[in-house]
Amino acid sequence: MKSRWIVNLVLLILVVAIATFLYFRPMPKEEGPKTYEISSMKLADFNKVSIEFPAKAPVVFEKIDGNWRITKPFDARADLSSVQRILSVVAATTTEKFTLGDPSQFGLDQPKLKLKLNDEEFLFGTINPVSGEQYVQYKDSVYLVQTTYSESAGIQIEEMMDKSPFKPGEKPTGFDFSRLEQWEESRLQVDLADGKWTTSVANAKLTQNEMNEWFDEYWKHMAVTSVERYTPDRRATYPSLEVKLEGGAKVHFDKMQESPEIILGRPDEGIKYHMPPDSGFTMLNPPVTLAK
Structure with a gap:
């Protein structure tokens, strides 16, 4: 009786050993096609x-x-x-x-x-x-x-072609909208200095958060859909705007079209930028309330 118990124990140990070996043995790597x-x-x-x-x-x-x-x-x-x-x-x-x-x-x-x-x-x-x-x-x-x-x-x-209206290193710090039809009377300009927006128009009201959102969404991440080459015609006169840059330089843009899409031309780069009418309209109209 005792000998049978010993045989069963030995068999059990052998089965456990085999199972352990099979479980932990390294699996052979499948050979794939050479790359x-x-x-x-x-x-x-x-x-x-x-x-x-x-x-x-x-x-x-x-x-x-x-x-x-x-x-x-x-x-x-x-x-x-x-x-x-x-x-x-x-x-x-x-x-x-x-x-x-x-x-x-x-x-x-x-x-x-x-x-x-x-x-x-x-x-x-x-x-x-x-x-x-x-x-x-x-x-x-x-x-x-x-x-x-x-x-x-x-x-x-x-x-x-690069769809960004600005060259690498050009950082806008203000906008002169005074030559656009809707701002000709007020001569609107807005400027960003030391993290604060100001306007050139006396008694005009603006909210810093709204200006920051406008700047981030419509100028830092401009929704340009396509670009094409632009050869300025000296005989043509367009409404225009200027973007003031860090360091004092300015970039001139011609507003060549308003509908069915906004088209801005940058003469010095010789490029036209096409934008959807809704975002194009908003980028040219900052959230500034003029006193009546």
């Missing part, structure tokens, strides 16, 4: 981007004084996120890598797009009909990547 990086370069490595499509004027971006600009086919501030999306091809990964061999089999004998980042060239060929991905050549290798990289480089140049 290739197109390059080991970083987005910060570049200060020039050239885009060439067949039968289209080339587009060039350059990093000047730490900020990206469009330098061809015209000069304008560039939208940073647009440039970063184009540069992101250097960090692309794929499971498909081929030796170049005959470029025509990938459509690389007549590339759909030539993308040059500094001196590094990426050529975009045909789209694989099975995966929907695009062949891209870098150096002597060809990779299959998502078409988003060539699509980002192919959007309209106007969409790659």
Whole structure:
């Protein structure tokens, strides 16, 4: 009887040991497809981007004084996120890598797009009909990547322009609305100094919280829907306003249109800014109550 009890105890210990081993043993790693990086370069490595499509004027971006600009086919501030999306091809990964061999089999004998980042060239060929991905050549290798990289480089140049009405470093500290129709009589100006808003109009009333909300919502976060190039016509006369900047400089804007959308033109930058009529109207009318 005693021997049977000992056998059962030994069996129990053995079962527990096996269960413990199975529970804590390392699980084998599943082998997935090998992943290739197109390059080991970083987005910060570049200060020039050239885009060439067949039968289209080339587009060039350059990093000047730490900020990206469009330098061809015209000069304008560039939208940073647009440039970063184009540069992101250097960090692309794929499971498909081929030796170049005959470029025509990938459509690389007549590339759909030539993308040059500094001196590094990426050529975009045909789209694989099975995966929907695009062949891209870098150096002597060809990779299959998502078409988003060539699509980002192919959007309209106007969409790659910076939508902010202010240059980097330009900080508004006041507004001269005296040349707008609704403020011509009062010659309204509002200024922000030491965190407090004041107005040039005697006996006018304003509330600091309302002015701060107006400034934050309609000027710091301006609702620009689109931009386009602007060539000022000296013969045309528009209502206008000036934005006073920290340091004493001013920025002039022409109010070119009020309906069905607000359009402000900045002559020195050569850009028009399109805005919805409601937000555009409010930004030109601060919450100031004039004495009757």
